[in-house]
Amino acid sequence: MLPSAMTIVMIEDDEGHGRLIEKNIRRAGINNEILSFKTGESGMSYMLANASRPAKSILLLLDLNLPDISGIDILAELKKRKETSRIPIIILTTTDDREEVSRCYDLGCNVYLTKPVAFDSFAQAVRQLGLFLTIMQVPELAK
Amino acid sequence: MAPIEHMTMSDISTLESPRKHGWIILAIVLLLLLSVAGAVFLIIDNRQSGSAIIRTQNVQAAAFRLLALMQQAESGQRGYLLTGKDQYLEPFTRSVELVPSALSDLAGLAEDDPALQQDVSALSPVTRKKLEELRATIAAFKRGGPSASLPMVLTDEGQREMEQLRALVQKILDDQRIKLAQRTDRWRINSDLLISLGAITLLLTMLAAAIIIRDQRRHAAILDATRERLITVNADLEKHVADRTAALREANEEIQRYAHIASHDLRAPLVNIMGYSGEIDLVRKEVLDMLQNPAILPEESREKLARLNEDFDEALSFIRQSIDKMNRLINALLTLARSGQREFRSEDLDMAAIFNSIKATLHHQISTKAASFVVGPMPHINADRLAIEQIFSNISENAIKYLDPNRPGNVSVSAQSSGTETIFIIADNGYGIAERDLGRIFDPFRRAGPQTEPGEGIGLAHVRMLVRRLGGKITCESTLGAGSRFIVTLPTSSNK
Numbered sequence: 001m002l003p004s005a006m007t008i009v010m011i012e013d014d015e016g017h018g019r020l021i022e023k024n025i026r027r028a029g030i031n032n033e034i035l036s037f038k039t040g041e042s043g044m045s046y047m048l049a050n051a052s053r054p055a056k057s058i059l060l061l062l063d064l065n066l067p068d069i070s071g072i073d074i075l076a077e078l079k080k081r082k083e084t085s086r087i088p089i090i091i092l093t094t095t096d097d098r099e100e101v102s103r104c105y106d107l108g109c110n111v112y113l114t115k116p117v118a119f120d121s122f123a124q125a126v127r128q129l130g131l132f133l134t135i136m137q138v139p140e141l142a143k
Numbered sequence: 144m145a146p147i148e149h150m151t152m153s154d155i156s157t158l159e160s161p162r163k164h165g166w167i168i169l170a171i172v173l174l175l176l177l178s179v180a181g182a183v184f185l186i187i188d189n190r191q192s193g194s195a196i197i198r199t200q201n202v203q204a205a206a207f208r209l210l211a212l213m214q215q216a217e218s219g220q221r222g223y224l225l226t227g228k229d230q231y232l233e234p235f236t237r238s239v240e241l242v243p244s245a246l247s248d249l250a251g252l253a254e255d256d257p258a259l260q261q262d263v264s265a266l267s268p269v270t271r272k273k274l275e276e277l278r279a280t281i282a283a284f285k286r287g288g289p290s291a292s293l294p295m296v297l298t299d300e301g302q303r304e305m306e307q308l309r310a311l312v313q314k315i316l317d318d319q320r321i322k323l324a325q326r327t328d329r330w331r332i333n334s335d336l337l338i339s340l341g342a343i344t345l346l347l348t349m350l351a352a353a354i355i356i357r358d359q360r361r362h363a364a365i366l367d368a369t370r371e372r373l374i375t376v377n378a379d380l381e382k383h384v385a386d387r388t389a390a391l392r393e394a395n396e397e398i399q400r401y402a403h404i405a406s407h408d409l410r411a412p413l414v415n416i417m418g419y420s421g422e423i424d425l426v427r428k429e430v431l432d433m434l435q436n437p438a439i440l441p442e443e444s445r446e447k448l449a450r451l452n453e454d455f456d457e458a459l460s461f462i463r464q465s466i467d468k469m470n471r472l473i474n475a476l477l478t479l480a481r482s483g484q485r486e487f488r489s490e491d492l493d494m495a496a497i498f499n500s501i502k503a504t505l506h507h508q509i510s511t512k513a514a515s516f517v518v519g520p521m522p523h524i525n526a527d528r529l530a531i532e533q534i535f536s537n538i539s540e541n542a543i544k545y546l547d548p549n550r551p552g553n554v555s556v557s558a559q560s561s562g563t564e565t566i567f568i569i570a571d572n573g574y575g576i577a578e579r580d581l582g583r584i585f586d587p588f589r590r591a592g593p594q595t596e597p598g599e600g601i602g603l604a605h606v607r608m609l610v611r612r613l614g615g616k617i618t619c620e621s622t623l624g625a626g627s628r629f630i631v632t633l634p635t636s637s638n639k
Contacts, residue, residue, distance in 0.1 A: 016415035023422070065407065094410040097403075097481075115414045 006138060007050075010036040010061040011043035011074065012092075017115065021061065021092070024127045030134060040069035044077070051084045057138055062109075064093040064100070072103065079108035086139045090129070164358050171351040178344040185333045185340070192330040198252065199323045202259065203316055205249040209266070210312045212238040212245055213273060217305060220277045224284055224292050232281070239274060246270060258318060266311045273304040395483070402480035406473045413473070417466050420459060427455055479605050487527035487612065489636075494521035494567070497532060498556050501539050508543045514552030516543070522560045525636040530609045535567070537602045538629050542571040545627075564615075565635045572626035581619055 008025065012018045018036050025034065037043035051058060060078070064071030071093065078084040088110045096114040104112050113129065219235025222228075246267060253259040280301065284292035295301075434440045434448060498518040502509070509516050516539070524531075539554065546552030554571045576584060585607045610617045615633035 014411055014415070016419065017411070020415070020418040020422070065411070094407050094414065115410075 006032050006057045006059055008032050008034045008059050008061065008133075009043065009046065010034060011040060011066065011071070012036060012061070012063040013038050013065070013067050014063070017063070025129070025133070028127045028129075028131050028134065038067075040066040040071065040074055044069070044074055047078060047084060047087070048081075051087065058087050059133070059138060060087055060089045061092050062089055064091060064095055064104075072100075072107065075104060075109055076107050088136075088138055092129075164354055167354060168351055171347050171354075175344060175347050175351070178340050178347065182337055182340045182344070185337045189330055189333045189337070192326050192333065196323060196326045196330065198255075199319045199326060202249070202252045202256075203319045203323075205245065205252055206312050206315045206319070209242065209245045209249055209270070210309065212242050213270065213305070213308055216242070216274070216277055217301075220281055223281060224289065224296065227284070227288070235277065235281070239277075242270065242274065259315065262311060262315050262318070266308070266315075269304060269307050269311060273301065273308055276301045276304060399480045399483045402476060403484075406477045406480070409473050410470075413466055413469060417463070420462050420466070424459060427452075479608065482530075482533075482605060482609060483612075485529075487530060489525050490528055492524055492526060492528060492531055494524060494531075494558060498535065498539075501532070501536050504536065505539060505543055508540070512543065512546055512548070512552050514543060514546055514554065517553070517555045519555065519557040521556075521558050522565055522635075524565050524633060526613055526633060530613055534606050534609050534631065535569070537606045538569050538631070541602065542569055542573065542627075542629075546571060546573040560635065563635055565633055567631045567633070568628055569631075570626065570628040575623040575625050575627055576619065576621040577623045578621075581621060584619065585617075 008030075010018060010021060012021065015038070018038075022034055022036070035046065037046060047058065047060070062071050062074060066074075071091070075089060075091070078087060078089065085108070089108075091104050091109045091112045092115060093113075094115050101112050216235045216238040219232055219238065222231030223235065225231070246263075249266070250260075250263050253263045276295075280292045280295045283295055431448075431452060440448065495518065498521060502516050502518060505516065539556070542554045543552070546554075550572065552572065554569065557568050557570075559566045559568075585603045607617055610631060610633070613633055615631060617629065617631045619627060619629050621627035
């Protein structure tokens with residue numbers, strides 16, 4: 001169960017995708033705060049400023065195709081720093097390049113999901129992600 | 144890019160050895176030959192002159208000797224006549240003995256000389272007479288002493304004969320002296336000429352040598368310069384080729400990167416279209432639910448609502464199908480782009496094994512269509528495994544896919560090896576391809592014939608790209624209604 005104090009941070013530059021993700025997470029019954037950032041820079045600043053706040057836990061949904069910084073760099077940076085390395089990061093992006101996937105897992109992402117275009121609809125997939133989120137355990141961040 | 148430096152035909156033609164000096168050399172050689180001929184002539188002439196000079200000197204010596212002998216004889220006689228002592232007669236006796244041989248010597252030397260012969264033949268009797276006179280006077284003295292010999296002497300006959308003798312000898316000597324002078328002059332002139340010729344020959348030889356050496360040097364310099372230029376031009380060309388190859392490779396990689404990026408940028412809006420078509424669907428459902436309330440919608444409008452709902456369904460369905468199709472196309476483009484980027488590695492491939500495993504993969508389709516798939520004897524080739532598998536899977540699958548259900552399907556695979564190249568032929572008796580379509584089938588997204596089977600039409604474009612990367616080529620022969628043959632020519636050993 002997602003702790004109610006958990007904030008879902010979404011770094012996604014496409015507004016359409018962002019809204020779809022948000023809607024469907026809500027449809028899955030998740031009522032946690034969702035903060036979305038359209039640029040890597042703004043998302044990163046928030047992460048770095050707030051991660052070390054006590055009793056604060058963050059779940060990050062990260063798109064790789066950002067306008068300013070590469071999502072990969074954000075992933076690497078967050079996993080490198082002690083105060084943010086435990087934050088669960090779910091990569092949610094259009095790329096399904098095998099090397100990209102391997103690289104993300106090498107850098108420490110927790111899950112890599114490709115945004116589907118298939119008939120089954122994006123919404124369904126995100127709803128399932130939402131359901132997944134309801135059953136997953138999140139770690140305590142380093143104090 | 145800068146123009147490539149190269150050698151023109153006029154550059155190359157100056158490499159020929161310079162001919163213009165050939166004439167000069169020839170002239171010099173002729174002159175040399177003349178000099179040598181002249182020298183030989185002079186030497187021979189001098190040899191003859193030399194012998195003639197010696198002969199002249201011999202004649203002079205012989206004439207002198209004869210005169211000396213006769214004078215000795217005379218002085219012997221005089222001594223004897225004066226003293227009456229026998230010892231004074233010795234010179235006479237000795238000389239007289241030698242006179243005949245001296246005379247014959249002289250005569251012998253005169254063989255070639257008619258003038259001398261004349262003189263000698265005049266000399267002979269005079270000599271004899273004088274000798275007789277000497278003997279007579281001596282004999283007279285021996286008989287009667289000085290009173291017997293003196294009157295003979297006083298006749299002056301002896302004196303006159305000696306004078307004659309002396310004059311004759313002098314004549315001979317003078318003649319010979321003149322001849323000697325002439326011959327010596329000639330000899331000297333010849334020698335001088337010879338020296339001059341020698342000097343001329345030396346000069347001519349040096350001149351010829353100088354010309355030849357200079358020509359050779361110039362020729363060698365031209366060759367060296369040309370060789371240097373060739374090396375530079377070669378290096379230049381190689382650099383140009385390397386540069387252009389690198390540029391081409393970069394351009395190719397760029398194109399592939401664009402294809403890669405484009406497909407991703409195309410996917411993002413598709414996600415939105417698909418997602419929001421889903422949202423619209425949800426909204427429609429909620430509105431529909433709301434309108435189920437009879438309080439809101441009168442009974443008579445329900446039919447219209449139902450039809451509107453159907454219209455909505457139809458519209459949404461077309462939207463979703465199009466999105467699906469576009470998604471598949473983008474995936475296919477991505478596959479093409481990705482294959483172009485992958486590094487190829489060559490390995491030894493048993494083509495029989497590869498075709499048999501393709502056959503096994505297609506087993507289901509083959510048996511569904513009750514067709515036959517025959518793999519003939521196959522060679523080994525050296526190439527990238529994945530590319531080869533993709534190429535022949537694709538072609539084989541097409542062959543099975545497009546079999547005509549109205550007749551038993553046969554697909555046969557055969558190969559011919561010719562050293563550097565191996566040709567694979569996959570023949571089927573399916574629908575065949577119309578002639579006007581034969582070019583199109585290799586274009587991406589183009590298909591030909593009845594579209595009875597699902598597919599994007601990406602396969603053969605991908606196949607052709609792979610075949611090209613392997614350094615081979617692919618062609619298709621077909622008869623509409625009878626079947627097709629796909630002919631893939633590949634290098635037997637790929638260096639990629």
